[in-house]
Amino acid sequence: MEILKATKNDLSEILDLQKRAYLSDAKLLNDYPIQPLVQTL
Numbered sequence: 001m002e003i004l005k006a007t008k009n010d011l012s013e014i015l016d017l018q019k020r021a022y023l024s025d026a027k028l029l030n031d032y033p034i035q036p037l038v039q040t041l
Contacts, residue, residue, distance in 0.1 A: 011041055
């Protein structure tokens with residue numbers, strides 16, 4: 001495994017991963033407009 005520093009080219013994938021990670025919390029709380037889900041590039 002090689003760990004590399006993220007670049008601007010990785011931002012859309014990182015944002016997608018963030019949204020998928022926080023979606024379960026939003027569902028549990030029935031609160032979808034939380035910052036990690038509404039954040040944009």
